[in-house]
Amino acid sequence: MSRRPVNPARRLADGGSIPFVGSAHSKSRSSPLLSVILLAVGAVLLIGYLYSGSGKTTIEKEALSKVEGVVSCTLEVQRALPVLKKAYGDSMLKVLHVGPETCSVVSKLLKEEDTEAWGVEPYDLDDADANCRSLVQKGIVRVADIKFPLPYRAKSFSLVIVSDAVDYLSPKYLNRTLPELARVSVDGVVIFAGYPGQHRAKVSELSKFGRPAKLRSSTWWIRYFLQNSLEENEVAAKKFDQASVKRSYKPACQVFHLKSYH
Ligand SMILES: *[C@@H]1O[C@H](CO)[C@@H](O)[C@H](O)[C@H]1NC(C)=O
Numbered sequence: 001m002s003r004r005p006v007n008p009a010r011r012l013a014d015g016g017s018i019p020f021v022g023s024a025h026s027k028s029r030s031s032p033l034l035s036v037i038l039l040a041v042g043a044v045l046l047i048g049y050l051y052s053g054s055g056k057t058t059i060e061k062e063a064l065s066k067v068e069g070v071v072s073c074t075l076e077v078q079r080a081l082p083v084l085k086k087a088y089g090d091s092m093l094k095v096l097h098v099g100p101e102t103c104s105v106v107s108k109l110l111k112e113e114d115t116e117a118w119g120v121e122p123y124d125l126d127d128a129d130a131n132c133r134s135l136v137q138k139g140i141v142r143v144a145d146i147k148f149p150l151p152y153r154a155k156s157f158s159l160v161i162v163s164d165a166v167d168y169l170s171p172k173y174l175n176r177t178l179p180e181l182a183r184v185s186v187d188g189v190v191i192f193a194g195y196p197g198q199h200r201a202k203v204s205e206l207s208k209f210g211r212p213a214k215l216r217s218s219t220w221w222i223r224y225f226l227q228n229s230l231e232e233n234e235v236a237a238k239k240f241d242q243a244s245v246k247r248s249y250k251p252a253c254q255v256f257h258l259k260s261y262h
C-alpha cells in the first residue's frame with residue numbers, strides 16, 4: 001500500500017523529462033517556449049507532489065496506521081465470531097484466543113452468554129487500557145511468548161483461535177507452537193493468517209514483533225500441516241464455509257481449521 005505513490009511520481013518524472021529530450025535533439029519542432037512551459041508545469045507538479053508526501057503530519061500517519069490495522073486478522077476474528085459460533089456450536093463455550101490485541105477478542109467473547117474466554121498476548125502490553133489491565137490482573141489474559149510451551153494443561157479449552165501470531169514464526173518455531181495449540185484444545189484450532197501480498201508489517205511494528213510477518217500461501221500452510229500430521233477439521237471447515245455464504249461473510253484473512261490431538 002505504501003508503494004502506491006511511486007507510480008505517479010515515476011510518470012511525473014517521465015513527463016518532466018520530455019522537455020529535456022526535446023532540447024537535446026535539435027531536430028525537435030516544439031518551440032522553446034512550449035518546452036519551458038512544460039518544464040515549469042512539470043516542476044510545479046513534482047514539487048507539489050513531493051511536498052504533499054513529506055508534509056504528512058503525525059496525526060495523519062497515525063490515522064493511516066489505524067486504517068491499515070483494519071485488515072488485521074485479530075479484527076477479522078471479531079467479525080467472524082457469528083460464523084464461528086454457527087460452525088463450532090458448543091465448542092465456542094470455552095475459548096482461548098492467541099494473538100495481538102487479544103483483550104479485544106476476549107472482551108467480545110465474554111459478552112456472549114455462557115461463554116468463557118481466555119487470551120494469550122504474544123507481545124508486550126505497553127498501551128493496554130484499563131479493561132485490558134484488569135483482564136491481565138484476573139489471569140484471564142496472559143502475556144506469554146508463544147515460542148515456548150503454553151502455560152495451560154492439556155485439553156484446557158474447547159477451541160483455540162489464533163490470529164496474526166503464527167505468521168511471525170519460522171518453521172522451526174512453528175514446529176513447537178502448533179502442536180502446543182493442538183495440545184491445549186479439545187475440539188480444534190482455528191488459524192487466521194494473512195494472505196501473501198498484504199502489507200501489514202509496518203516499520204514501527206517490526207520492533208514489536210521482532211521480525212516482519214512472513215505471509216505464506218495456503219499451499220504452503222496446507223503442506224506444512226500435512227508434514228506435521230496436523231489434520232484438517234473438514235466438518236468444521238465445511239460448516240464454516242456454509243455459514244460464511246449464508247451471512248455473505250468474506251474473510252479478509254486465510255482461515256484454517258485443524259483438529260486437536262486425541
Ligand atoms: C518441522 O517438522 C517437520 C516434521 O517433523 C520436519 O520435517 C521439518 O524438518 C521440521 N522443520 C524444522 C525447521 O525444524
